[in-house]
Amino acid sequence: MITLHDIAYVRSGTADAATAVGFAVDVVGMELLGHEDGVWYLRADQRHHCLAFEEGEAGVLASGFSLADAEALADAENQLTAAGVTVVRGTPKQARSRRVEDFLAFDDPFGNRIELVTGQVQLARPPHFGRPAGITEFGHLCLDAPDVREAYRFWSTLFNIKVSDWIGELACLMRFDPVHHKLAVFRGSEPGLCHINFQVDSLDDVMRNWRFLQERGVEIEMGPGRHPQSTAIFVYFKGPEGLTYEYSYGVRRIEEPDWVPRVFDPSEPDAIDMWRGPTQRPSTQAQLHRALGA
Numbered sequence: 001m002i003t004l005h006d007i008a009y010v011r012s013g014t015a016d017a018a019t020a021v022g023f024a025v026d027v028v029g030m031e032l033l034g035h036e037d038g039v040w041y042l043r044a045d046q047r048h049h050c051l052a053f054e055e056g057e058a059g060v061l062a063s064g065f066s067l068a069d070a071e072a073l074a075d076a077e078n079q080l081t082a083a084g085v086t087v088v089r090g091t092p093k094q095a096r097s098r099r100v101e102d103f104l105a106f107d108d109p110f111g112n113r114i115e116l117v118t119g120q121v122q123l124a125r126p127p128h129f130g131r132p133a134g135i136t137e138f139g140h141l142c143l144d145a146p147d148v149r150e151a152y153r154f155w156s157t158l159f160n161i162k163v164s165d166w167i168g169e170l171a172c173l174m175r176f177d178p179v180h181h182k183l184a185v186f187r188g189s190e191p192g193l194c195h196i197n198f199q200v201d202s203l204d205d206v207m208r209n210w211r212f213l214q215e216r217g218v219e220i221e222m223g224p225g226r227h228p229q230s231t232a233i234f235v236y237f238k239g240p241e242g243l244t245y246e247y248s249y250g251v252r253r254i255e256e257p258d259w260v261p262r263v264f265d266p267s268e269p270d271a272i273d274m275w276r277g278p279t280q281r282p283s284t285q286a287q288l289h290r291a292l293g294a
């Protein structure tokens, strides 16, 4: 069993770094830590960065998770290889670019690139946020895959992953610590990054951010609303090159050892949002159309 310690980062390509970085700082509220060798580092908590933009074709490049130490990384390499997964060790230069001691990379069964890292650099000083969005931490990342059951089989067989809740065949929300989910998989025709989540400090922050986004003409994909699964109050919005961000507040922690994952029916109007707000989220819309036989 490979023990994930935490989420580490998302690395994304960008064809227009000035716009992508500008949005991450001026709209999302992250700190631009610096720029080196065609990579821009964005920070939101103690991690050196949780989002890196690399010059090139737009789109997610990798999602990083941290492991405890070098021994755990070597074990992970052996276990993945034994399971028939092709694993590539990062070079020292690539590790330096990720601000980690070491890492390995592999693809999940659908082609989502995953990186397992050790020694992600942490910064003691509080972030100099781009604006006061109330971000407290990088909360979770959500991948796309054509088969969420199969995705869960992969993650739960090899990793310390448990499902917290299902939304039918639409989504699988997974945890590896008490937080309701730090990894989610949504059904999508292609692999990809569904969204990147930032936790904020209060309900007021969610609502203030929503107003701010509206005033700036940012596309709101859904929200403000409340997820019945984690009970978090959320707003999803679209950044440049189709990258979806989410702010949320109040995610459930699962402390009960005997938690039984629930199954929500995605065709119910409140399966995603207990407040039944409108949605522009492509995966949710496709699901609703299917449920309605459209």
Ligand SMILES: O=C/C=C/C(C(=O)O)=C(/O)C(=O)O
Pocket (backbone or CB within 6 Å): 142, 167, 171, 173, 184, 197, 227, 228, 229, 230, 231, 232, 246, 248, 251, 271, 272
């Ligand atoms: O569509 C349901 C989304 C659920 C949650 C949650 O319960 O917090 C998410 O954060 C999400 O996957 O975006």
Ligand SMILES: [Fe+2]
Pocket (backbone or CB within 6 Å): 140, 142, 195, 197, 246
């Ligand atoms: Fe989310």
